[in-house]
Amino acid sequence: MKRCGYCDFNTYTPAELQITSELSEISRSYIDLLIDEAKLARNQAPQAGAIPTIFFGGGTPTLMEPSDLARILQELKASFGFAPDIEITIEANPDTLSLEKLSQLRATGINRISVGMQSTSPHVLKVLDRTHNPANVGSAVKWAREAGFEHVSVDLIYGTPGESLADWENTLREAIALDIDHISAYALIVEAGTKLAAQVKRGEVEVPDDDLMADKYLLADQLFSAAGFEWYELSNWAKPEGECRHNIAYWQGRNWWGLGPGAHSHIDGKRWWNVKHPATYRDRLLAGEFPAADSEILTATQIESERVMLEIRLRSGIARSSLDAAAIDRLQSYVAGAQLDAQSWADGLVVLTQTGRLIADRIVREILL
Amino acid sequence: MPAIELSKAPQPAATNPAQIRNFCIIAHIDHGKSTLADRMLGITEVVEQRNMRAQYLDRMDIERERGITIKSQAVRLPWRSGIDGQEYILNMIDTPGHVDFTYEVSRSLAACEGAILLVDCAQGIEAQTLANLYLAMENNLTIIPVLNKIDLPAAQPEKFAAELAKLIGCEPEDCLRVSGKTGDGVVELLDQIVAQIPAPVGDANAPARALIFDSVYDTYRGVVTYVRVVDGHLSPRDQIQMFSTGVRHEMLEVGVISPEPVASKGLGVGEVGYVITGVKDVRQSRVGDTITTYNNPTKVALAGYKDPKPMVFSGLFPLDGADYPLLREALDKLQLNDAALVFEPESSAALGFGFRCGFLGLLHMEIVRERLEREAGLSLISTAPSVVYHVFSDDGKEMTVTNPSEFPDGKIASIMEPIVRATVLAPSEFIGTIMELCQERRGTLLGMDYLSEDRVEIRYTIPLAEIVFDFFDQLKSRTKGYASLDYEPIGEAEGDLVKVDILLQGEHVDAFSAIVHKDKAYAYGVMMTSKLRELIPRQQFEVPIQAAIGSRIIARESIRAIRKDVLAKCYGGDISRKRKLLEKQKEGKKRMKMVGRVEVPQEAFIAALTTDADIDKAKAKAKS
Numbered sequence: 001m002k003r004c005g006y007c008d009f010n011t012y013t014p015a016e017l018q019i020t021s022e023l024s025e026i027s028r029s030y031i032d033l034l035i036d037e038a039k040l041a042r043n044q045a046p047q048a049g050a051i052p053t054i055f056f057g058g059g060t061p062t063l064m065e066p067s068d069l070a071r072i073l074q075e076l077k078a079s080f081g082f083a084p085d086i087e088i089t090i091e092a093n094p095d096t097l098s099l100e101k102l103s104q105l106r107a108t109g110i111n112r113i114s115v116g117m118q119s120t121s122p123h124v125l126k127v128l129d130r131t132h133n134p135a136n137v138g139s140a141v142k143w144a145r146e147a148g149f150e151h152v153s154v155d156l157i158y159g160t161p162g163e164s165l166a167d168w169e170n171t172l173r174e175a176i177a178l179d180i181d182h183i184s185a186y187a188l189i190v191e192a193g194t195k196l197a198a199q200v201k202r203g204e205v206e207v208p209d210d211d212l213m214a215d216k217y218l219l220a221d222q223l224f225s226a227a228g229f230e231w232y233e234l235s236n237w238a239k240p241e242g243e244c245r246h247n248i249a250y251w252q253g254r255n256w257w258g259l260g261p262g263a264h265s266h267i268d269g270k271r272w273w274n275v276k277h278p279a280t281y282r283d284r285l286l287a288g289e290f291p292a293a294d295s296e297i298l299t300a301t302q303i304e305s306e307r308v309m310l311e312i313r314l315r316s317g318i319a320r321s322s323l324d325a326a327a328i329d330r331l332q333s334y335v336a337g338a339q340l341d342a343q344s345w346a347d348g349l350v351v352l353t354q355t356g357r358l359i360a361d362r363i364v365r366e367i368l369l
Numbered sequence: 370m371p372a373i374e375l376s377k378a379p380q381p382a383a384t385n386p387a388q389i390r391n392f393c394i395i396a397h398i399d400h401g402k403s404t405l406a407d408r409m410l411g412i413t414e415v416v417e418q419r420n421m422r423a424q425y426l427d428r429m430d431i432e433r434e435r436g437i438t439i440k441s442q443a444v445r446l447p448w449r450s451g452i453d454g455q456e457y458i459l460n461m462i463d464t465p466g467h468v469d470f471t472y473e474v475s476r477s478l479a480a481c482e483g484a485i486l487l488v489d490c491a492q493g494i495e496a497q498t499l500a501n502l503y504l505a506m507e508n509n510l511t512i513i514p515v516l517n518k519i520d521l522p523a524a525q526p527e528k529f530a531a532e533l534a535k536l537i538g539c540e541p542e543d544c545l546r547v548s549g550k551t552g553d554g555v556v557e558l559l560d561q562i563v564a565q566i567p568a569p570v571g572d573a574n575a576p577a578r579a580l581i582f583d584s585v586y587d588t589y590r591g592v593v594t595y596v597r598v599v600d601g602h603l604s605p606r607d608q609i610q611m612f613s614t615g616v617r618h619e620m621l622e623v624g625v626i627s628p629e630p631v632a633s634k635g636l637g638v639g640e641v642g643y644v645i646t647g648v649k650d651v652r653q654s655r656v657g658d659t660i661t662t663y664n665n666p667t668k669v670a671l672a673g674y675k676d677p678k679p680m681v682f683s684g685l686f687p688l689d690g691a692d693y694p695l696l697r698e699a700l701d702k703l704q705l706n707d708a709a710l711v712f713e714p715e716s717s718a719a720l721g722f723g724f725r726c727g728f729l730g731l732l733h734m735e736i737v738r739e740r741l742e743r744e745a746g747l748s749l750i751s752t753a754p755s756v757v758y759h760v761f762s763d764d765g766k767e768m769t770v771t772n773p774s775e776f777p778d779g780k781i782a783s784i785m786e787p788i789v790r791a792t793v794l795a796p797s798e799f800i801g802t803i804m805e806l807c808q809e810r811r812g813t814l815l816g817m818d819y820l821s822e823d824r825v826e827i828r829y830t831i832p833l834a835e836i837v838f839d840f841f842d843q844l845k846s847r848t849k850g851y852a853s854l855d856y857e858p859i860g861e862a863e864g865d866l867v868k869v870d871i872l873l874q875g876e877h878v879d880a881f882s883a884i885v886h887k888d889k890a891y892a893y894g895v896m897m898t899s900k901l902r903e904l905i906p907r908q909q910f911e912v913p914i915q916a917a918i919g920s921r922i923i924a925r926e927s928i929r930a931i932r933k934d935v936l937a938k939c940y941g942g943d944i945s946r947k948r949k950l951l952e953k954q955k956e957g958k959k960r961m962k963m964v965g966r967v968e969v970p971q972e973a974f975i976a977a978l979t980t981d982a983d984i985d986k987a988k989a990k991a992k993s
């Protein structure tokens with residue numbers, strides 16, 4: 001088993017952890033630990049009500065046994081309760097899926113699946129170290145629908161070294177032809193410390209050009225819109241009712257609890273993150289300790305910074321009335337430059353246009369600095 | 370031993386002029402002057418072995434690090450001649466070694482009767498040494514040619530002895546051969562100083578006249594003024610008077626340096642020493658002025674007094690605007706010790722508040738900047754150096770322009786620019802290269818002479834502005850470091866000059882304006898616009914960069930609008946990370962300068978004002 005070259009998630013392969021047990025054994029003991037942390041969470045957040053959304057991600061959770069996923073869900077349901085319309089998402093590598101597996105996953109209560117499609121170009125997948133067969137994406141989506149998943153999404157990556165605009169257009173066209181209601185399309189970020197970053201540094205691959213990235217974003221937005229997918233966040237498009245409610249919660253500054261090594265949490269202006277290494281995580285939980293590595297209590301300024309930085313990403317935008325006069329004044333030039341939507345602006349909202357979305361961070365700095 | 374114990378040596382104010390020898394050492398940087406001086410201090414035993422340190426006389430860190438002498442000094446060395454067995458007092462006057470300080474050199478020379486011409490016999494004479502040699506010869510000094518570093522394997526004493534003999538009109542065998550490093554030949558040299566250099570001559574009964582050849586500010590004692598008494602006598606009880614200003618000062622102390630200051634009963638004819646008057650600023654005690662006594666003043670000043678005149682101007686701005694008061698304080702402090710430094714407040718739309726400073730030359734400028742950065746801990750940006758122009762308008766009005774921003778907009782009849790006579794010494798293989806460079810820089814060939822078979826002296830007149838730009842760096846790099854340069858101002862000439870402005874999105878950026886020759890305006894415009902295009906980050910809109918003469922655009926570039934400035938992913942753990950990045954960017958934003966609506970990082974200004982040679986120097990510094 002190996003990690004993709006661009007991935008900077010907190011992931012470990014069994015070999016790296018020097019674990020020789022069967023994958024099923026690893027899966028079982030890992031879920032045992034998550035259950036332990038969930039119990040601590042229950043004690044820590046006694047006020048928390050029924051859970052509205054759950055997301056399994058940040059790696060390849062479909063490598064786990066569906067029965068183990070079922071155990072953690074049962075535990076969460078028992079201790080917190082589930083909202084009647086709960087959204088439970090799992091991220092999936094298409095090669096790990098079969099109709100049978102998908103049916104088992106669906107049976108656990110998981111009702112949304114996000115398939116890591118990334119690209120249809122074999123040479124792009126190769127640079128990304130993705131080993132999946134692009135043809136498997138189509139069957140995975142079909143089976144997911146057959147298995148009864150209400151929501152099916154694919155993840156795409158653009159701007160991989162060597163990817164042409166035509167390559168990207170092929171990917172986009174194949175994606176929108178699938179029976180899905182949601183697409184995430186991310187510009188590749190060369191994260192420090194990844195294998196890809198090392199290849200860039202050694203000059204083996206060329207850093208993607210920002211202008212080409214921008215063209216690819218615009219093309220994606222255009223094709224998605226035409227196919228009935230509307231943007232609701234910078235990198236996310238959905239058919240009506242297809243938005244990922246879990247992710248919207250991040251951008252709206254809601255509370256969430258992340259379970260697992262390296263997971264981040266946010267409750268009422270306090271952020272914390274768990275120890276990264278699975279062994280440390282295990283030791284802490286087995287000792288009955290809270291596995292947080294560190295935490296921060298946000299100041300009012302930091303909360304405001306985060307609000308602006310996250311809300312601007314959403315189609316719902318930022319209420320103009322929440323900004324100070326000087327910031328509103330500074331934004332005028334972006335309305336004039338058609339980077340902020342003039343109609344929304346007139347309606348009292350700061351909403352990015354297509355070209356504005358590409359410079360969202362700059363606009364955030366304009367508001368805050 | 371020929372050394373004399375200090376207490377038994379002839380004492381100040383009681384030394385017969387016939388026993389005195391005043392001399393200086395003319396040498397190029399790194400030809401071993403300081404090492405030879407150290408050796409003389411040791412052999413005459415004025416410094417005990419255990420107190421000896423390298424470059425004993427160089428007081429400032431900068432002097433020691435750069436291996437050059439900025440300010441001169443004078444040391445009294447008692448010596449018993451090995452030839453006649455008599456006791457003598459040798460006053461060694463250290464001269465500054467750079468073209469920027471030619472005037473100070475000339476005053477040091479005027480305080481001596483003889484000069485040691487010290488030449489590294491692996492390198493031969495350099496242009497500045499030659500210029501100083503000519504100065505010494507004009508002052509009728511007795512020249513003792515000395516070849517140094519004879520211990521080096523690469524030494525070519527025969528070759529360079531012939532060169533020196535030709536230059537000063539002696540026989541090659543007359544050149545002494547020494548090694549400052551091993552001490553070889555130094556005793557003989559001291560004896561030859563006694564034998565060859567004439568004793569000073571003066572009238573002990575005339576009103577006092579003493580030449581100021583250096584003036585140094587000391588934190589504890591105020592200004593220490595170095596003098597050579599020509600006539601009469603200075604005593605601690607005297608009230609003294611500066612001839613040029615007529616200002617009277619109390620004498621607090623008179624003494625000699627041996628090599629630490631020692632108070633004395635006075636200074637008589639021919640003697641060299643210091644006076645302290647409680648003056649707090651070297652501008653009140655200027656090099657070249659004549660000191661006399663208030664009660665019995667002289668009517669005739671010693672010849673040669675001049676006010677130092679700045680030749681090169683540049684704006685100095687603190688990187689952090691909050692450091693402006695600190696910069697003012699540091700300049701004030703530096704001026705106490707540097708009569709040639711002038712400055713006045715300047716404000717730039719691009720660089721904020723700073724000072725327009727005038728310097729004697731490029732080295733002077735570099736030294737001042739380095740001292741400000743080092744001693745006051747300031748980080749500075751300096752604008753491109755400019756010379757002094759005299760601009761005549763159509764209606765006959767004259768304007769002095771030392772800053773491109775003062776350049777008049779109206780009709781101009783003519784512009785006068787300073788011209789120098791430049792002397793380049795180099796191996797003859799570089800003649801073509803050097804002539805090419807000088808032609809490029811609007812030079813006019815005056816003449817060329819062979820110093821020896823394979824070394825030439827090439828003389829040109831060149832506008833000072835060309836020298837100031839990057840002539841020296843170019844000369845060095847095109848001649849693999851072998852060429853040396855000296856120049857002296859010889860007047861003004863009319864120049865076909867224009868001011869080139871740089872505009873960012875139509876806004877004029879004052880820091881980048883330059884006065885250049887008409888034929889080079891286009892090249893300057895293209896260079897600056899393309900440099901800025903690389904340096905200024907893309908903005909939300911397209912930014913045109915233009916170079917213009919008046920309203921005429923001569924070069925243009927544009928920075929395309931930024932199209933992507935967004936992080937694609939922002940989920941759980943990304944949020945803190947992204948907020949922290951934002952907080953960091955807030956600091957960066959503070960250091961942005963706004964030119965109209967264009968955000969320009971300070972680094973871009975610095976880089977645009979930096980020449981490639983500066984960058985190489987900075988790199989070399991970082992390495993060492």
